[in-house]
Amino acid sequence: MMKCKKNIIIIVMISILVFSLGFGANAKAFRVAVIMPSSINDLAFSQSMYDAMVAIQEEMGKEEFQFVYSESMFVVADAAAAIRDYASEGYDLVIAHGSQYGSSLVEIAPDFPNTSFAWGTTVNTFSDQGITNIFAYEARSEEGGYVSGVLAAKLSQTGIIGVIGPIETGDAKLYVEGFKAGVLATKPDAQVNISWIGSFSDVALASEAAQTHINVGADVLTGTAQMVVGAIGVARQRGVLWFGTQADQTSLAPEVVVANQVYDWTVALKPMIQLVREGTRGGSAYVLTLANGGLKIVVNQEALVRKTIQDIIEGKIDIEL
Template identity: 55%
Template sequence: MRKGLRFLAVGVAAFGLVGLFPAAAQDDVFRVAAVSPSATNDLAFSQSMFDALTMLDEEMGDAFEFTFQEGTFVVDDAAVALRDWASSGEYDLVIAHGSQYGSVVEELAAEFPEVAFAWGTDVNTFDLPNVSAYTVAAEQGGYINGALAAMLSESGNIGVIGPIEVGDAKLYVDGFVSGVNATDPDATVNVTYIQSFGDVPLATEAATAFVSNGADVLSGTAQMVVGPIGVALEDGLWWFGTQSSQAELAAESGVSFQVYRWDVVLRDLIADIQEGTLGGESYVLTLENGGIEMEVSEFTGLDEETLATVEDTIASLTEGIISGDIVPLPSAEATPEATPAS
């Protein structure tokens, strides 16, 4: 009996020690775990990260694995998953894909200094050596989409549906408005923030209200845009999107989409971590580093001549933004620049 108790005590102690000191991943497989607030097929923010991880998985084969916890809009739910992953010691990189997760990342990163964390969209690494931050200069693609919208609008009336006036959604919308104004100062561009990322019925009615007031071009950001896209399709309006490609859903209404290529950030992050740098750096997706891609819809209903003009415009505006000749937003309102690890 006493021997049994001794074994039990040793077992409990060993189990406790394992829990206290998470084992580092011991093989050559790079393992990533990520949480995101919405579904991986939202045609928007979460899908953009899921697509990037899937792309790396295909590229790196057996040397890469990832697990993805979607739909954790509630921060406490995400915190449970993040803590689990951090304490397991099985992951080389833990990603909190959502700006609402900042405080959780700050707390966990301090508690698990040997685990590499990344979060976004933000540029704050909390001065912790194991935290990387990432964001996107969404105003760049927003500017290009806005310029194209002004070019295609016949009524000079354009509507934009946003979720909440924060983060990359605000940058996109502000960039879009700036692009419209720079191209056609007489055009009217109205913005409705519906104060929700997922309220499809309200977003749909917001789009319908724009149509009723004469808008012939729509744009929007976040996962609730599936509703406004339907309105654009039904009423024969042009649609401009962001975050992920919405070409298939928008069909002939779709014109161009700003696509986030998080794989650009992830490649850098993986290389740094493999070299022993767990964090301390912030990354920004831009047109220049290939983190932002402007995709012209393959299903668009534009005629060939207009399509060629659209493609030329995208090319020239991209060049202008990269060279600095075009500044989508004043620096105070634009995305902060990336910062290297100190």
């Protein structure tokens, strides 16, 4: 009888071992849910996060890393409901990709102590409120903004540069200020005109803002957030240079997009995932910078060459020999 029991135990042990070998990868897959304010193909903020998810999945494999997402969650109450749903479904990490979701996270996170949450763009993990399962992430978008500003100042013939922003907050504000600082450091007498649209989605108003910038003499434009596609269209039509940010916008207007600051959130997400796997649920903030590779500048040579040739043809550039 004793022997029989022993045999059973051994069989059970072996089958557990076999099971964990065969299906272990699947059981241990890291599952992430993302809530995004706009669509995954907005060529801006939401797309930058989606691209990071895809990149991590490609690197870790579909067995090791799985993600789901809810997009166009511009209504914060809907987003909060989605965050709660994902947390209840047992995802390892729930990412609320937008600074508007912070107050919802403070409400929800304490109810799910075994789930990790992350949000951005901010460095506030709410650890001062005793919450231990929230990560934060931010992009130092002023760094790439500064680089673009320096280039813009060099390229502008009129010395007038137009900037189109959504709402004066978050990474948009940082980008705009960094860009302006870059221009003025390079060309102190340049004029940087800034207009805010008051919305992340009003494409028509962004387009008219671009028209107005060009009408007052701007020959280089930049802007941030997903409604700038309207402005890029105008830049393309009127042959004015464009500097992009958040995602690579070159495909929209390869003739005029000079450079883009691209966010690579994998730099923040990978250490986050590592910590969660080791049992730490939150408490740290990650910042994308040029130094850590989270910010990249993607230059489109074609636009530069084209613009220079055009300026020589039109006599805007005087080559002094």
